[in-house]
Structures are given as structure tokens and as C-alpha cells.
Amino acid sequence: MxxxxxxxxxxxxxxxxxAQHHDIHEKPEMWKGRHNKTTDSTSLLHAFxxxxxxxxxxxxxxxxxxxxxxxxxxxxAIGGGIRYETNKFYNFQFAVxxxxxxxxxxxxxxDPDEYSGQMNRxxxxxxxxxxxxxHKDMDRLEELYLKxxxxxxQITFGRQLINTPLINLQDGRMRGTxxxxxxxxxxxxxKWRFEGGWLYAFSPRSTTKWFKTSExxxxxxxxxxxxxxxSNHYQHLQTAGVGVISAKYTPTPKWELQTWxxxxxxxxxxxxxxxKYERPVPKNAKIILATQFIxxxxxxxxxxxDPSMSYTVKGAKSMTFGGKVGLKIKNxxxxxxxxxxxxxxxxxxxxxxxxxxFFTFMPRERNEGFGxxxxxxxxxEYKKPTSNFKYSVGVxxxxxxxxxxxxxxxxxxxxxYQLNLDMKYKLSRFVKGLDSQLLIVSxxxxxxxxxxxxxxxxxxxxxxxxVVLNYHF
Numbered sequence: 001m002x003x004x005x006x007x008x009x010x011x012x013x014x015x016x017x018x019a020q021h022h023d024i025h026e027k028p029e030m031w032k033g034r035h036n037k038t039t040d041s042t043s044l045l046h047a048f049x050x051x052x053x054x055x056x057x058x059x060x061x062x063x064x065x066x067x068x069x070x071x072x073x074x075x076x077a078i079g080g081g082i083r084y085e086t087n088k089f090y091n092f093q094f095a096v097x098x099x100x101x102x103x104x105x106x107x108x109x110x111d112p113d114e115y116s117g118q119m120n121r122x123x124x125x126x127x128x129x130x131x132x133x134x135h136k137d138m139d140r141l142e143e144l145y146l147k148x149x150x151x152x153x154q155i156t157f158g159r160q161l162i163n164t165p166l167i168n169l170q171d172g173r174m175r176g177t178x179x180x181x182x183x184x185x186x187x188x189x190x191k192w193r194f195e196g197g198w199l200y201a202f203s204p205r206s207t208t209k210w211f212k213t214s215e216x217x218x219x220x221x222x223x224x225x226x227x228x229x230x231s232n233h234y235q236h237l238q239t240a241g242v243g244v245i246s247a248k249y250t251p252t253p254k255w256e257l258q259t260w261x262x263x264x265x266x267x268x269x270x271x272x273x274x275x276k277y278e279r280p281v282p283k284n285a286k287i288i289l290a291t292q293f294i295x296x297x298x299x300x301x302x303x304x305x306d307p308s309m310s311y312t313v314k315g316a317k318s319m320t321f322g323g324k325v326g327l328k329i330k331n332x333x334x335x336x337x338x339x340x341x342x343x344x345x346x347x348x349x350x351x352x353x354x355x356x357x358f359f360t361f362m363p364r365e366r367n368e369g370f371g372x373x374x375x376x377x378x379x380x381e382y383k384k385p386t387s388n389f390k391y392s393v394g395v396x397x398x399x400x401x402x403x404x405x406x407x408x409x410x411x412x413x414x415x416x417y418q419l420n421l422d423m424k425y426k427l428s429r430f431v432k433g434l435d436s437q438l439l440i441v442s443x444x445x446x447x448x449x450x451x452x453x454x455x456x457x458x459x460x461x462x463x464x465x466x467v468v469l470n471y472h473f
Contacts, residue, residue, distance in 0.1 A: 047089035054083045056099070059469040060174055062123045067461035070453060071113040075106035075123035077174050081142065088149060097143040101174045103127055103135035116453035119221075122364070122464060125173045125206040129219065140208045142178055153186030153194075159203070159210070164195070164244065165272055165357035166262055166349055170205050172363055172466075177353060178203040180210060181241065196245035204352035213241045213264075214303075217311060217350045223369055223410035225308060226346075231410075233311045237303035239265045254278055262349075267303040267311050270349060271295045272357065288326035288335070292359060295319050296347065311348070318345040318371060324359040331384040335359075341373040346410055362394050362420050364441045364464055369410030374399040377418075388426040395419050400447065403455045415447030416460045433473050439466040 057080040064073045079101025086094045109124045110132040124132050145158030159180045163169055169176030180201035187193045202216040203209065211219070218234030225231050242265070248258040260272040276290040296318040302310035322339035337359035341347045349368055356366050360375040367373055377396025384390075400415045401408040419442045427434040441464040449455035 042090070044089055047087040047093075051084055051086040055473045056081050056083075057471040058101075058174060060126055061465075061467040062126060063465045064120075064122050064458060065463040065465075066457050069115055070457045071107075071115075073107045073109070073120050073123045075109065075126050076104045077101055077126040078104050079138075079174055083143065091149045093147045093149065095143050095145055095147070096141075098139060098141050099175055100139040101127070102138065106135075113453070113457055116457045118454050118457050121458035127174075127206070128208050129206045130209075138208050140175065140178075140203060141210075142175065142203070150186065152188055153184065156183045156185075157181075159201075164246070164354070165260055165274070166270060166354050167199070167242070167244065168354035170355040173205050175205060177205045178210075179353075191250050193248040193250075194246065195248075196243075198241055198243055200241035202353060214239045216352050217303075218352075220351045221411075223412070224406050226313060226407045228406040229308060232309050233303060236306075236309035237267065237311055239267050239303060241265055264299070264311075264350075266300055267298070268348065269297050269299055283329070285327060285329040288324065288328060288333070290324040290326075290359065292322045292339075292357070293320070294347070294357075296345075296349075311350075312346075316345050318342070318347045320347050320358070322359045322375075331382055331387075333379075333381045333383075335379045335381075337375075337377050337379065339367070339373070339375045341367065341371055343372040343408070346371045346408060347373075348410075360396060360398075362396055362418050362441075363422070363439065364420075365398075365416075365418060365443065367398065367400075370400055370413070371408035372401050388428060390424040392422045393420065394422075397446065402447065403449065403452075412455050413459050414445055414449050414455055417444040417446055418442070419444075433471055435470045435472070437466070437468040439468075440464070441466075 058078070060077045062075050066072055079099060081097060081099030083097035084095065106123060107120070109120045112119050128134055128138050141159070143159050143161065145156050145160045147154055147156040159178055160183060161169060161176065162179055162183060167179065179199045181197055181199035183197035185195050199213070201210050201212055203211070204216055204219055207219060214237045215235055217237055218231070222231040222234065243263040244260070246258065246260040248256070250256050254277055256276040258274050262270040272294050274290065274292045276288070278286050278288050280286045298312045298314060298316040301314045302312035302316065304310040307313055318341065320339060320341045322337065324335055324337045326333055326335035339358040339360040346369055347367065351366065351368060355361065356368055358367060358375070360377050362377060367375060375396065375398045377394055379392060379394040381392040382390060396418045398416050398418065400413060403409055403412045403414050421440045423438045425436050427436070443460050443462055445456065445460040
């Protein structure tokens with residue numbers, strides 16, 4: 001079985017020549033293609049006739065190879081979608097988009113591994129995790145919003161895509177996470193940028209529906225409570241939504257300060273601060289220094305008066321801090337990164353809403369749900385504006401609490417080493433618009449699993465291979 005999977009993956013990676021994995025500080029660009037300059041119109045018909053249409057087809061192959069007798073997995077997903085946005089009409093614009101996808105061949109993702117009793121982790125995320133046996137009828141209304149364009153910003157109401165440090169696309173599957181609510185983006189000058197809004201519904205990655213905020217938390221596997229009992233907060237939380245506010249200040253090209261605050265009503269408040277400094281040095285190079293701090297505090301009873309059904313416990317708090325030292329020489333950036341989650345408590349944020357914001361983040365694993373963590377990694381990234389080829393290599397060590405320390409280890413993940421190789425290529429000429437990616441992830445055990453398979457399968461001593469094709473038009 002393993003030989004067959006490795007052979008098919010190798011052939012696929014050779015024949016498949018960019019997944020849409022966006023940086024969390026970039027504007028979301030799930031829909032690419034030619035963007036025409038918009039001009040205001042006093043005719044509604046003209047605004048609709050001169051609007052912009054974008055299309056997107058996507059193929060995604062994923063294969064997980066586990067250690068020994070533990071189950072291996074594979075899946076192939078294909079899909080497509082259309083997005084339409086009107087031209088401006090008295091500064092207003094309307095947009096709608098949708099996406100469909102199919103399972104065109106996979107392991108039986110609804111069946112647990114016979115040795116560990118654990119379900120599939122990665123491949124199931126290509127489809128609808130609420131209904132893994134559904135292979136054909138998967139579609140989602142992705143965007144449906146009305147936008148008002150200000151002179152130096154915009155206000156958007158409805159279903160939309162945003163990218164922030166904690167709530168973001170996390171688009172390493174077929175589709176990313178969507179949000180619904182009111183969002184503002186305003187830049188009064190070149191030094192300041194303000195973002196924020198009120199979000200009351202989400203369509204998490206790997207789902208096909210839209211959920212109220214309270215119902216969106218816990219769709220993904222949610223681990224255990226601090227006393228070791230199974231987490232039971234799904235559909236038992238009381239919250240009206242999420243308030244977000246941020247300010248970004250760039251006094252000079254060398255300095256950047258950004259602050260964010262996320263208030264999950266009745267559950268949790270998260271404050272985020274990041275400072276970055278870039279200094280040019282001789283030989284067309286520059287030094288990059290950055291630091292980051294996050295503070296979390298529970299609100300009231302953490303979403304439910306019953307501790308077994310709350311997202312976090314009353315009075316809980318957590319703190320994380322990290323740093324980055326980088327050197328960019330022409331088109332290659334080298335960086336050494338560190339992050340610390342203190343012993344004060346678990347760092348928590350709904351996985352359904354976005355990926356980790358840490359400098360030490362590496363695709364396909366997270367440190368959310370843990371306390372008392374030391375993480376360090378080194379990365380090399382090659383990006384040349386005039387080149388169609390990009391690559392990155394990363395290696396990291398993540399020192400986590402013991403898997404049996406349930407108060408600080410929510411998901412039973414042992415300490416681990418991780419190695420990532422990510423190659424992206426953008427084709428041109430007669431296949432212009434076609435992007436591709438090959439991602440290989442290896443994770444190795446660094447902490448004890450006590451011979452218990454559920455602490456190993458899909459977590460450590462494993463190989464994950466992704467091949468992705470995107471065609472935008």
C-alpha cells in the first residue's frame with residue numbers, strides 16, 4: 001500500500017507542475033485574473049454590464065503516509081467556481097461568488113483507523129468534514145456582499161473573504177474560510193491603516209454551509225478539556241459574534257507596528273501586537289527584525305456556565321511572545337524564528353476561523369491548544385519578482401507539554417520535529433493562468449507517545465504530500 005501511494009505521488013508531482021496559501025497580512029486573492037479599473041457610473045445597468053467576472057478551477061491531491069501498521073490515506077479533489085463584481089454605482093459595488101467540488105477518488109475517509117480508533121485528519125479537509133461520504137454534491141455560496149467605496153477606504157457588508165493575523169483564509173485545502181458581517185478598511189494616509197468590524201457568521205474551510213458564530217466553534221475536532229474529559233462545547237456556546245479592531249502604523253519604510261484586538265462576545269478576548277524593523281545593508285541585502293506578543297483573557301464563563309461545555313474556563317489567560325531574525329540577500333530570505341507560549345494556560349482560538357499567526361508557523365501543523373511551548377525554526381524562501389518559480393524550505397523543533405498533561409495539551413500532540421519543502425511554479429504562454437505547487441511535509445516524534453497509537457497517527461512519524469493545480473481566468 002505504501003509503495004503504491006509513494007509511486008502515484010511521485011508520478012503526480014512530476015506531471016503536476018501554487019496553492020493559494022496567502023500570507024495572513026496580505027489582502028485575500030482567492031479569485032485572480034485580470035482586474036479592470038473600475039469607474040463610477042450613474043446607470044445601474046451600466047454598472048452590471050461592465051462588471052468583472054473571474055473563474056477558478058482547482059485540483060488537489062493529498063496523501064498521508066503513517067508509520068508501520070497505522071492507516072495511510074489519499075484523496076483527489078477537483079472543483080471550480082465563478083465570481084462576479086459590478087462596476088461602481090454611486091460608489092457602491094455588489095459581488096457574488098460560488099464554488100463546487102467533487103471527490104474523484106480517495107480512501108474511505110469516514111472509516112477510523114482500526115488500531116488507534118482515530119479518524120483521517122488531512123484528506124477529509126478537502127471535502128465536507130460534516131459529511132465525508134458525500135463525493136458529488138458539494139458547493140458553497142462563498143461571497144455575497146455590498147461594498148461602499150470611500151475616498152481612502154471601503155466598507156463591506158455581507159459574506160466576504162478577509163485576511164488578518166487570527167481570522168484568515170487558511171486556504172490550504174479546496175477553499176478557504178469565509179466570514180459574514182460588517183468590515184471596514186481605511187487608510188487616511190500612507191502611514192496609517194485601520195481595519196475592523198463585527199462578524200456574526202462563518203463558513204469554515206472544509207465545510208459547505210454558513211454557521212452562526214456560536215455554531216462554527218467546534219466543527220473541527222476539539223480535543224479535551226483541562227481535566228481530560230472530551231471537549232463538549234460544540235453547539236453549547238453562547239455568543240453573538242466577534243468584534244475586531246486594528247491599527248497599522250508605518251512611520252518610515254524601516255518600521256512597522258500593528259495592533260489587533262479580537263473580542264469573541266462572552267467567550268474570549270485576544271490582544272495582538274507586532275513590531276517589524278527592516279534595515280538595508282551593503283550588497284543589495286537587508287536585515288529583518290520582528291517581535292510579537294499575544295495576551296488572552298477569558299470573558300465571563302468562557303461561553304457556557306457549565307465548565308464541561310465552555311470554550312475556556314472562567315478566569316483563564318494565556319500569553320505568547322516570539323521573535324524573528326532574518327537576512328534577505330537579493331531574492332532569498334533566511335530567517336530564524338522563535339515562539340514561546342507560557343505556562344499560564346492554553347493558547348486558544350477557533351481553528352475553524354484561521355491558522356496560527358506565529359513566526360514559527362509551518363503549514364499543516366499548529367500550536368493552538370497548547371501551553372508551555374518552546375518553538376524554534378529556520379526558513380529559507382526564494383522569491384524573484386520576474387521568475388515564475390518560488391520555493392521555501394523550513395525545519396523546526398516544537399517542544400510541547402507531555403501528551404498526558406491534558407491541562408496544557410488539548411490535542412494529545414507530542415513534541416515533534418518538522419521539515420517542509422514547498423515548490424511553486426506559475427506557467428505562461430498557452431497555459432497562462434495555471435499555477436502549481438508541490439508541498440512535502442515530514443514530522444518526526446520528539447516526545448513520548450507511550451506506545452499509544454492515537455498520539456502518533458496523523459501527528460508524528462508521518463509523511464504528507466500535496467500536489468495542487470490552480471487555473472484562474
